[in-house]
Amino acid sequence: MPYLFHCIPDLLFAAMMPVATVMPDDTPMFDPRILQELDWSENTTTFSPAISPLDPGDGLVLRPLCTADLNRGFFKVLGQLTETGVVSPEQFIKTFEHMKRSGDYYVTVVEDTNLGQIVATATLVIEHKFTHSCAKRGRIEDVVVSGECRGKQLGKLLTSTLTLLSKRLNCYKITLECLPKNVDFYKKFGYLVSDENYMFQRISSDLKVDEFHGIYTM
Numbered sequence: 020m021p022y023l024f025h026c027i028p029d030l031l032f033a034a035m036m037p038v039a040t041v042m043p044d045d046t047p048m049f050d051p052r053i054l055q056e057l058d059w060s061e062n063t064t065t066f067s068p069a070i071s072p073l074d075p076g077d078g079l080v081l082r083p084l085c086t087a088d089l090n091r092g093f094f095k096v097l098g099q100l101t102e103t104g105v106v107s108p109e110q111f112i113k114t115f116e117h118m119k120r121s122g123d124y125y126v127t128v129v130e131d132t133n134l135g136q137i138v139a140t141a142t143l144v145i146e147h148k149f150t151h152s153c154a155k156r157g158r159i160e161d162v163v164v165s166g167e168c169r170g171k172q173l174g175k176l177l178t179s180t181l182t183l184l185s186k187r188l189n190c191y192k193i194t195l196e197c198l199p200k201n202v203d204f205y206k207k208f209g210y211l212v213s214d215e216n217y218m219f220q221r222i223s224s225d226l227k228v229d230e231f232h233g234i235y236t237m
């Protein structure tokens with residue numbers, strides 16, 4: 020009997036095996052030392068009482084996102100900013116790995132270690148450009164503090180940290196988009212209202228929940 024025939028049952032079995040499931044873990048999206056080694060004396064915002072990325076407050080830790088944060092209420096916090104949609108663990112891990120591999124995503128969280136819950140998050144994305152001698156632009160995105168923890172300086176801490184991080188990564192400019200009601204918040208860190216218009220075109224306005232798979236489809 021040709022060799023291939025012997026192999027067919029094995030090949031069929033391999034094809035039927037479930038794809039290895041990747042489990043959420045504590046691997047950080049980026050090296051936490053870059054946050055710990057920021058020169059906090061360069062921070063221009065006032066904190067009272069004094070807090071810093073190394074010492075964000077009692078029981079709090081400021082650190083990079085990891086996939087285990089999926090089970091620590093990361094989406095519950097993000098959902099207080101905007102519609103998150105239904106995201107499966109596989110989708111979350113795939114997107115996380117993509118961001119991690121690129122090296123340009125700094126999704127940062129504050130965890131309340133007593134509760135084992137994420138209470139705040141903000142993201143710095145580095146955009147690479149050919150202009151300005153192949154410069155980098157920092158974009159601050161998705162700044163949100165959970166309702167119960169607002170007013171404890173965590174929004175300020177994350178925004179100051181990511182602003183300093185952009186400088187540390189040699190960005191020539193940092194930009195962000197926000198609602199008019201939040202303009203004064205960002206002015207605290209030196210951001211100015213631009214003369215340029217923010218324009219957009221919404222492409223996926225037609226998202227529907229696929230009830231069978233529990234995911235959003237076009």
Ligand SMILES: CC(C)(COP(=O)(O)OP(=O)(O)OC[C@H]1O[C@@H](n2cnc3c(N)ncnc32)[C@H](O)[C@@H]1OP(=O)(O)O)[C@@H](O)C(=O)NCCC(=O)NCCS
Pocket residue numbers: 065099100161162163164165168169170171172173174175176196197198200201202203204205
């Ligand atoms: C905006 C947000 C991140 C601020 O975080 P926070 O933890 O509540 O604020 P902090 O405690 O860090 O900062 C408090 C300081 O900011 C000021 N502040 C807070 N929210 C503000 C706002 N929307 N506009 C102007 N100032 C604001 C406070 O007056 C205070 O000023 P002070 O330090 O001079 O006393 C938080 O309210 C939030 O998550 N909002 C919902 C999501 C959102 O809108 N995110 C911004 C997306 S662009």
